[in-house]
Amino acid sequence: MEYEPVIGLEVHAQLRTQTKIFCGCSTAFGSPPNTHTCPVCLGMPGVLPVLNRKVVEYAVKMALATHCTINHVSEWARKNYFYPDLPKGYQISQYDRPIAERGYLDLEIDGAGKRVGITRIHMEEDAGKLIHDESAPVSYVDLNRAGVPLIEIVSEPDMRNPEEGAAYLRRLHEILVYLEICDGNMEEGNFRCDANVSLRPRGEQTFGTRTELKNMNSFRNVQRALEYEIRRQQYVLESGGTVVQETRLWDDARGATSPMRGKEEAHDYRYFPDPDLLPVIVPGEWIDEIRKTLPELPLEKRERFIREYDLPAYDAGVLTASRAIADYFEAVATRCSKPKAASNWVMGDILGHIKEDKLEMEDCPVSADDLGELVRLIDDGTISGKMAKDVFEDMWLSGKKPETIIGEKGLAQITDTGALETVVDEVLAANPAQVEQFRGGKEKVFGFFVGQVMKKTKGQANPGLVNEILKRKLSDL
Amino acid sequence: MEPYYLTVHELEGLLRAGETTSLSITEAMFRRIDDVEERIHSYITLMKETALEAASASDQRRREGAARGPLDGIPVAVKDLICTMGAPTTCGSRFLERFVPPYDATTVEKLRDAGAVILGKTNMDEFAMGSSTETSYFGVTRNPWDLERVPGGSSGGSASAVAAGECIASLGSDTGGSIRQPAAFCGVVGLKPTYGRVSRYGLVAFASSLDQIGPLARDVEDCAILLTVIAGHDKRDSTSLSAPVPDYRDFVGRSIAGWTVGIPREYFIEGIDPAVAAAVNRAVAAMKDLGAECREISLPHTRYGIAAYYVIAPAEASSNLARYDGIRYGFRSPGERELLDLYRNTRAGGFGPEVKRRIMIGTYSLSSGYYEAYYKKASQVRTLMKQDFDEAFAACDVILAPATPTPPFRLGEKTDDPLQMYLSDVFAAPANLAGIPGLSLPCGFTVNGLPLGVQLLAGHFEEGKLIQAAAALEKALSAEQRRPAL
Numbered sequence: 001m002e003y004e005p006v007i008g009l010e011v012h013a014q015l016r017t018q019t020k021i022f023c024g025c026s027t028a029f030g031s032p033p034n035t036h037t038c039p040v041c042l043g044m045p046g047v048l049p050v051l052n053r054k055v056v057e058y059a060v061k062m063a064l065a066t067h068c069t070i071n072h073v074s075e076w077a078r079k080n081y082f083y084p085d086l087p088k089g090y091q092i093s094q095y096d097r098p099i100a101e102r103g104y105l106d107l108e109i110d111g112a113g114k115r116v117g118i119t120r121i122h123m124e125e126d127a128g129k130l131i132h133d134e135s136a137p138v139s140y141v142d143l144n145r146a147g148v149p150l151i152e153i154v155s156e157p158d159m160r161n162p163e164e165g166a167a168y169l170r171r172l173h174e175i176l177v178y179l180e181i182c183d184g185n186m187e188e189g190n191f192r193c194d195a196n197v198s199l200r201p202r203g204e205q206t207f208g209t210r211t212e213l214k215n216m217n218s219f220r221n222v223q224r225a226l227e228y229e230i231r232r233q234q235y236v237l238e239s240g241g242t243v244v245q246e247t248r249l250w251d252d253a254r255g256a257t258s259p260m261r262g263k264e265e266a267h268d269y270r271y272f273p274d275p276d277l278l279p280v281i282v283p284g285e286w287i288d289e290i291r292k293t294l295p296e297l298p299l300e301k302r303e304r305f306i307r308e309y310d311l312p313a314y315d316a317g318v319l320t321a322s323r324a325i326a327d328y329f330e331a332v333a334t335r336c337s338k339p340k341a342a343s344n345w346v347m348g349d350i351l352g353h354i355k356e357d358k359l360e361m362e363d364c365p366v367s368a369d370d371l372g373e374l375v376r377l378i379d380d381g382t383i384s385g386k387m388a389k390d391v392f393e394d395m396w397l398s399g400k401k402p403e404t405i406i407g408e409k410g411l412a413q414i415t416d417t418g419a420l421e422t423v424v425d426e427v428l429a430a431n432p433a434q435v436e437q438f439r440g441g442k443e444k445v446f447g448f449f450v451g452q453v454m455k456k457t458k459g460q461a462n463p464g465l466v467n468e469i470l471k472r473k474l475s476d477l
Numbered sequence: 478m479e480p481y482y483l484t485v486h487e488l489e490g491l492l493r494a495g496e497t498t499s500l501s502i503t504e505a506m507f508r509r510i511d512d513v514e515e516r517i518h519s520y521i522t523l524m525k526e527t528a529l530e531a532a533s534a535s536d537q538r539r540r541e542g543a544a545r546g547p548l549d550g551i552p553v554a555v556k557d558l559i560c561t562m563g564a565p566t567t568c569g570s571r572f573l574e575r576f577v578p579p580y581d582a583t584t585v586e587k588l589r590d591a592g593a594v595i596l597g598k599t600n601m602d603e604f605a606m607g608s609s610t611e612t613s614y615f616g617v618t619r620n621p622w623d624l625e626r627v628p629g630g631s632s633g634g635s636a637s638a639v640a641a642g643e644c645i646a647s648l649g650s651d652t653g654g655s656i657r658q659p660a661a662f663c664g665v666v667g668l669k670p671t672y673g674r675v676s677r678y679g680l681v682a683f684a685s686s687l688d689q690i691g692p693l694a695r696d697v698e699d700c701a702i703l704l705t706v707i708a709g710h711d712k713r714d715s716t717s718l719s720a721p722v723p724d725y726r727d728f729v730g731r732s733i734a735g736w737t738v739g740i741p742r743e744y745f746i747e748g749i750d751p752a753v754a755a756a757v758n759r760a761v762a763a764m765k766d767l768g769a770e771c772r773e774i775s776l777p778h779t780r781y782g783i784a785a786y787y788v789i790a791p792a793e794a795s796s797n798l799a800r801y802d803g804i805r806y807g808f809r810s811p812g813e814r815e816l817l818d819l820y821r822n823t824r825a826g827g828f829g830p831e832v833k834r835r836i837m838i839g840t841y842s843l844s845s846g847y848y849e850a851y852y853k854k855a856s857q858v859r860t861l862m863k864q865d866f867d868e869a870f871a872a873c874d875v876i877l878a879p880a881t882p883t884p885p886f887r888l889g890e891k892t893d894d895p896l897q898m899y900l901s902d903v904f905a906a907p908a909n910l911a912g913i914p915g916l917s918l919p920c921g922f923t924v925n926g927l928p929l930g931v932q933l934l935a936g937h938f939e940e941g942k943l944i945q946a947a948a949a950l951e952k953a954l955s956a957e958q959r960r961p962a963l
């Protein structure tokens with residue numbers, strides 16, 4: 001029997017607010033344990049949460065970017081369970097009435113469009129972290145992360161293969177980073193994904209029993225875990241077994257999923273409205289205000305790049321992968337008025353160097369303005385494309401302007417026809433044997449003459465001009 | 478003259494006139510505490526050293542002409558679930574026996590800013606769960622009027638301390654009657670403000686949607702003075718409200734002629750003690766003498782109040798008390814090697830039986846499959862009770878009702894029968910469910926010399942009206958100045 005996978009994804013994104021969701025502690029990552037804590041995020045007796053409004057603003061941004069309906073009144077709820085990283089013994093989250101519902105995300109997979117529904121977006125607080133001592137039966141609790149704001153984005157079970165799952169995640173990630181509401185660093189855990197997977201006979205309408213996959217900390221691992229789990233379920237079903245509804249952990253090293261211990265599974269979270277917090281009121285005017293601050297989103301930008309700069313879809317995709325790259329490209333293109341050339345330089349030289357030097361786009365040592373000027377200098381013939389590569393290397397290392405480097409090294413191309421004619425004459429006079437060969441029909445010798453001219457001009461001669469003069473002189477002879 | 482039975486406003490006058498000092502009053506209070514505390518046990522922790530320092534500082538301010546208001550230099554007590562920076566805050570529980578908060582509750586901060594001298598932390602039912610102060614891990618508190626009887630609860634120590642002259646006034650907390658019932662049992666005035674009138678920051682939560690801090694004192698004017706100090710919006714408590722705070726003392730002494738006083742039919746249930754009914758009748762008669770019209774009204778959903786209360790309060794408590802897990806502070810079962818054992822044995826050893834009972838009730842009523850039938854239903858009842866009161870206050874200024882069904886009962890009388898104990902709150906809990914302010918006022922004694930109380934209720938943020946009516950009634954009843962024989 002042929003089975004069809006059904007996949008839904010739950011993404012937890014840490015919001016990059018300065019302070020935590022219910023207290024004034026810093027959200028900075030990587031500080032010594034328990035240094036960003038206070039009585040509120042430690043869950044001391046008698047303290048109360050006070051909502052950070054920025055969290056609501058960011059959640060609304062994401063809701064608008066994913067076409068969700070925003071609830072003007074939403075409600076906080078307590079999710080009750082015991083764990084040492086959860087100081088209050090409950091997580092403040094949203095349950096019955098989340099901040100936003102019923103949105104979607106449009107994907108493009110191998111040129112085909114695919115729409116994935118978004119069930120809901122809700123706000124909640126993160127838990128702390130346990131650090132297990134390898135050498136002793138001791139665990140330590142670090143509560144720096146406790147109370148860092150999260151949004152959970154729950155998709156509809158609309159994806160049918162691991163590629164769609166990965167594409168959905170990449171799009172979601174891209175939007176969060178574009179909106180500048182999430183750092184999107186999967187290793188630091190500020191973008192986390194759980195997956196629900198089930199199989200059903202192709203053509204069947206009802207869903208099969210699903211498993212929930214956790215512990216996948218990269219896009220690649222999500223895809224691998226989904227692939228593994230689909231194969232596993234298929235094997236179970238084909239050998240006459242039934243899939244057990246359970247949570248399974250992805251083991252990166254083994255490349256397999258395995259069930260979480262049963263005890264931790266039997267949770268009844270006993271959700272109820274949190275009496276310490278008032279409902280979240282988001283009036284229409286506030287939504288309108290937030291809407292005005294939304295940047296152009298990646299998909300819109302991509303389409304505009306194709307339209308406005310006449311770029312291939314591939315280029316537009318690479319150049320809009322982040323806001324920083326897109327902004328950089330646009331500045332280069334504006335300066336040189338040669339969008340395709342600008343695109344080649346940004347995609348090739350800039351991104352290549354960035355990757356090689358392990359830099360962020362923001363730290364690029366060559367300014368967009370200078371790169372634009374370099375491209376312009378090629379275009380007007382001041383330097384050759386080959387020379388430009390050397391100039392660029394110098395710009396990358398020194399941060400100097402292209403004109404400065406060209407001036408310092410005397411690299412400007414010789415485009416003075418008179419000067420070049422003199423050189424050509426010299427070369428022809430110095431190599432009579434080769435001139436004879438050429439006249440005898442051996443046209444390959446032409447390249448030899450070009451090489452000699454370039455050698456004499458230290459490569460600064462404009463190659464087009466050299467060709468032209470050489471041809472004329474040789475036929476005149 | 479010993480100052481320990483004087484009121485805040487009497488002492489304020491003496492201090493202002495320079496006839497006494499805060500230090501001498503405070504020292505007298507500690508002498509009194511030394512005399513009677515062994516028999517009453519109002520306090521869990523005494524803060525003598527810091528109290529004497531605060532008293533001296535107050536005297537210094539007064540000498541410099543910088544006294545801060547009516548509470549400056551006045552010795553008060555604070556219920557032991559209101560956090561005091563640097564002094565233990567135990568909530569009457571073994572779990573927090575050694576817990577010293579690194580922060581003050583907003584109300585404590587306000588008391589300190591007003592110059593009040595905090596004498597100590599008063600005994601209470603564990604985590605405020607009880608109506609007799611018998612569930613405290615630190616032993617029972619006795620009623621100063623009859624040492625064989627309970628002082629009420631859960632703010633039993635705050636009430637007994639005022640009644641026994643162990644403080645001038647105190648703060649308690651009221652979730653389902655925990656200020657008003659002990660005030661009635663101990664013959665003092667107790668006021669539960671409107672939900673949101675006083676900040677809950679630093680009040681260790683029992684049931685967050687019901688808890689309010691309020692004053693207990695010798696008379697209505699003292700309650701008004703304390704309420705004025707502790708009320709107001711607090712940015713650290715999202716549920717505190719920003720309605721302006723008047724000087725509630727201004728309402729004392731104003732006439733209530735022409736007012737309508739509602740007498741709710743449903744509060745005169747079978748089983749109400751004849752002495753309590755007689756006290757209410759005396760109050761009704763006094764109200765009429767004051768020119769108020771007393772009219773029978775109906776609060777039809779009253780009979781569901783205690784049931785709704787005992788679903789909602791334990792539900793919230795089951796979640797609020799989850800933080801006591803032995804991981805970060807408080808009691809921890811020693812030597813555990815497995816996480817589940819650590820949780821189980823810490824909570825089994827840290828909490829007393831009544832707290833465990835309520836955590837179980839609350840956990841049950843929130844659990845999947847029961848939520849709709851219990852918690853949700855109770856929330857709906859709550860809405861109906863609010864509507865009852867809204868309708869009532871559309872037609873009357875205040876409501877007069879019994880505060881408790883009986884006079885103070887004997888120690889141990891109800892400890893084996895939780896249901897009987899819970900019914901002690903039957904007249905008090907509706908005000909918490911509706912969020913309205915309530916006050917209990919002494920109204921004579923039983924033939925055996927036990928104090929009786931009546932209760933006044935007013936609409937949301939109508940503490941002014943409540944105080945105006947209570948002060949007038951207090952004066953009209955011209956309560957005989959009896960003191961407990963200690």
